[in-house]
Amino acid sequence: MKQGDLTAPFFHAGGNPNNPLTPIRDALNSGAPFPNNQIPSNRIVTQSQKLMQYFLEPNLLGPFTGSNNYSGQTIANTDDHQGFVRVDYNIDSTNRLFVRYGVENITGFAQPINTNKIFSQSQPRHPQNVVATYTRTISATKLNEFSLSYNRDIFGTVDAISGSSFNIAPAEYQALLEETVTHDESDEDDDPSA
Secondary structure (H helix, E strand, C coil): CCCCECCCHHHEHHHCCCCCECCCEECCCCCEECHHHECCHHHCCHHHHHHHHHCCCCCCCCCCCCCCCCCCCEEEEEEEEEEEEEEEEECCCCEEEEEEEEEEEEEEEEEECCCCHHHCEEEEEEEEEEEEEEEEECCCCCEEEEEEEEEEEEECCEECCCCCCCCCCCHHHHHHHHHHHHHHHHHHHHCCCC
16 A cells, blocks of 8 residues: 555455445546556655655555554553642631642653554643532531532643654654655756746
């Protein structure tokens, strides 16, 4: 598929190689199907061709089914830092106040060990919790209690390529893209038909 060959069983109706191909259409040619579902190499942009080096070849046997065609091992680490503060205050013999605050910083990091390391991901989380309770003793058998609590959990997924949840390459990968963009622009400038 990296060379534009989209004829695997997955691209046939129902995933059955005996059924007709589901046509891959050419948006630059009035939506006409590519002949035999083959995208010409000159129609695959240089940036995509260069990025393909980071995607390893499938290592699971059997026809391509749209997923599960590569198996690898991953190292997973979790850094977990927690902190709690609690205050108990006896205002007087019948009134008491209790306040507790908890905060946690968690970073789960997963890195493939036998695929390209740029596919690593981290999952930062920052949960917080605060609770306050006021208790008033009315008699030996009666009391009033008022409690208020709040929970917040912020989390996300950050990939190693972009440094964000968006797949935008950071500085160390920009050279790869800028080289091809500059090359493509110079080609257009030299084209006499432009």
